[in-house]
Amino acid sequence: MTDRLPHTLRSDALDNRERILDAARALFSADGLDVPMREIARRAGVGPATLYRRFPTKQTLVTEAFADQVHACRVIVDEACADPDPWRGFCLVVEKVCELHARDRGFTEAFLSTFPGVADVAANREYTVRAVAELAQRAKETGRLRPDFVLDDLILVLMANRGIHTASTTAQVAASRRFAGLVIQAFEAGPQRAPLPPAARLASTAATRT
Amino acid sequence: MTDRLPHTLRSDALDNRERILDAARALFSADGLDVPMREIARRAGVGPATLYRRFPTKQTLVTEAFADQVHACRVIVDEACADPDPWRGFCLVVEKVCELHARDRGFTEAFLSTFPGVADVAANREYTVRAVAELAQRAKETGRLRPDFVLDDLILVLMANRGIHTASTTAQVAASRRFAGLVIQAFEAGPQRAPLPPAARLASTAATRT
Numbered sequence: 001m002t003d004r005l006p007h008t009l010r011s012d013a014l015d016n017r018e019r020i021l022d023a024a025r026a027l028f029s030a031d032g033l034d035v036p037m038r039e040i041a042r043r044a045g046v047g048p049a050t051l052y053r054r055f056p057t058k059q060t061l062v063t064e065a066f067a068d069q070v071h072a073c074r075v076i077v078d079e080a081c082a083d084p085d086p087w088r089g090f091c092l093v094v095e096k097v098c099e100l101h102a103r104d105r106g107f108t109e110a111f112l113s114t115f116p117g118v119a120d121v122a123a124n125r126e127y128t129v130r131a132v133a134e135l136a137q138r139a140k141e142t143g144r145l146r147p148d149f150v151l152d153d154l155i156l157v158l159m160a161n162r163g164i165h166t167a168s169t170t171a172q173v174a175a176s177r178r179f180a181g182l183v184i185q186a187f188e189a190g191p192q193r194a195p196l197p198p199a200a201r202l203a204s205t206a207a208t209r210t
Numbered sequence: 211m212t213d214r215l216p217h218t219l220r221s222d223a224l225d226n227r228e229r230i231l232d233a234a235r236a237l238f239s240a241d242g243l244d245v246p247m248r249e250i251a252r253r254a255g256v257g258p259a260t261l262y263r264r265f266p267t268k269q270t271l272v273t274e275a276f277a278d279q280v281h282a283c284r285v286i287v288d289e290a291c292a293d294p295d296p297w298r299g300f301c302l303v304v305e306k307v308c309e310l311h312a313r314d315r316g317f318t319e320a321f322l323s324t325f326p327g328v329a330d331v332a333a334n335r336e337y338t339v340r341a342v343a344e345l346a347q348r349a350k351e352t353g354r355l356r357p358d359f360v361l362d363d364l365i366l367v368l369m370a371n372r373g374i375h376t377a378s379t380t381a382q383v384a385a386s387r388r389f390a391g392l393v394i395q396a397f398e399a400g401p402q403r404a405p406l407p408p409a410a411r412l413a414s415t416a417a418t419r420t
Contacts, residue, residue, distance in 0.1 A: 156374065156389055163373020164366065166410065175410035179366055182406065186396035196392065200376065200385035 017054055019044040024065045029106030033062060033113050062110055063120045069107040070124040072100055077131045087144035089135050094154075094187070095180045097128075098161045102176035103169060108162040112155070129154075146189040148196055155202040157183050227264055229254040234275045239316030243272060243323050272320055273330045279317040280334040282310055287341045297354035299345050304364075304397070305390045307338075308371045312386035313379060318372040322365070339364075356399040358406055365412040367393050 023044035027035040037058060041051040055061040076096040083089035101108040110121045132154055139145035157180075164179060166172045233254035237245040247268060251261040265271040286306040293299035311318040320331045342364055349355035367390075374389060376382045 153388070153392070156385060156392075159374045159385075160370035160389060161373065163371065164369045166412070171410065174408065175366060175369075175412065177407040178363070178410050179370060180407075182363070182366075182393065182396040185403065185406070186392040190400060190402075192400075193395065196395075197387040197390075198384065200381065200388050202376070202385065 016044070016046050016050055020046060020051055020054060020061070021065050024061050025104065025106050027106075028062070028065065028109055029104065032109045033058070033118075037061075059118055062118045066104075066107050066110050066121055069100060069104055070120055073097065073111075073124055073128060076100065077128050081131050081135050085142075086135055086138035087142055090132075090139040090145055090187075091184050093132055093135065094157065094184055095177070098157070098176045098180040098183075099173055101158060101161055102164070102172045105162055108158060112158060112162075140189075144189055146187055146193060148199075149187055150199045152199045152202045153187070156200060159202070226254070226256050226260055230256060230261055230264060230271070231275050234271050235314065235316050237316075238272070238275065238319055239314065242319045243268070243328075247271075269328055272328045276314075276317050276320050276331055279310060279314055280330055283307065283321075283334055283338060286310065287338050291341050291345050295352075296345055296348035297352055300342075300349040300355055300397075301394050303342055303345065304367065304394050305387070308367070308386045308390040308393075309383055311368060311371050312374070312382045315372055318368060322368060322372075354399055356397055356403060358409075359397055360409045362409045362412045363397070366410060369412070 020040065024040050027040055027043060037051060038048055040061070041048045044051070055064065076093060080089035080093045080096075083092065101111070110118060111125055113121075129151055133151055136145060136149060136151070140147055140149070161176055161179060164172065164175050166175050230250065234250050237250055237253060247261060248258055250271070251258045254261070265274065286303060290299035290302045290306075293302065311321070320328060321335055323331075339361055343361055346355055346359060346361070350357055350359070371386055371389060374382065374385050376385050
């Protein structure tokens with residue numbers, strides 16, 4: 001029995017870690033990153049001491065909670081940039097990033113947030129924005145992406161995507177797909193495109209705030 | 211002095227009414243319609259008894275809080291339907307309704323909500339949805355609105371519009387205008403339009419839930 005005790009403890013510790021991360025994702029998704037640490041501990045069913053032993057700061061918790069999403073986002077962006085057809089790559093970014101965010105609204109909050117010090121998520125946003133800027137430039141040069149597209153439009157789309165709420169993740173992803181499909185057709189260059197209202201300044205604000 | 215007392219009381223009562231309505235709009239906008247009545251009373255700086263004397267139920271409060279928006283929405287829809295060019299009327303609905311909702315996110319929550327018994331707002335939603343259905347049909351017949359547009363797309367746009375958050379109402383309206391401009395171009399029929407992902411079922415759900 002004494003031999004198995006440390007093993008049991010390690011299992012419990014792992015279990016606690018996952019419960020904390022699940023609780024954090026659920027609460028970040030519902031209430032944003034401002035949710036208090038004690039609320040996360042309560043939802044996870046652990047004491048505050050356990051929470052702080054695992055995650056000494058909110059930043060470490062946010063970083064761990066969205067590590068998978070940050071990685072997935074990076075894979076999407078790299079795949080899109082490697083596409084020999086930049087317009088196809090651009091469409092892939094819009095589709096896949098909308099879907100990624102539709103599956104986890106907490107990640108959208110983190111991605112768009114000005115919450116200080118969430119280094120990995122902020123770095124991911126900057127990486128994404130820079131890569132898409134370069135991709136968009138190439139897509140414009142092929143004549144497929146409308147010339148008046150600006151990076152703020154991508155932030156606008158991500159903000160809009162988070163407003164879509166449905167009863168289930170399946171319905172959420174389906175609605176987000178329809179939305180991304182519409183957005184892509186709005187971004188496509190065409191001979192009779194009317195001028196758009198001026199772009200909103202969103203990405204630049206987000207970038208300077210971090 | 212005694213002559214002026216009833217007048218003073220009436221002024222206070224009017225003042226309380228406006229404070230309650232302002233508090234309700236602010237809280238509905240931030241937290242949705244589920245916010246407790248006692249929270250609204252606290253924010254308005256009145257006692258629960260005063261709140262319930264003015265607004266015996268949450269329904270009466272929601273109805274009063276959004277009476278102006280319901281009226282404005284109706285004016286937009288009627289003006290759009292009266293336009294001899296149904297596509298221009300359709301574009302007007304998208305632009306103006308997005309702007310109306312961008313100015314008051316609480317109204318979006320009420321409009322899209324399945325909160326039971328908010329009769330005026332629910333009636334306004336049904337009126338809007340029916341009028342736009344008829345307008346969209348006529349706009350399709352002129353060949354300007356894409357034939358695969360469905361009413362759920364309008365609900366999708368309103369949901370997306372509420373996801374756009376900026377620091378000020380001015381910036382909010384500007385961002386929402388850009389968004390509405392993009393959406394209109396996505397809805398416009400064109401010779402090379404690719405098929406869209408399937409429409410999400412949103413409007414029908416909202417309609418049957420009320």
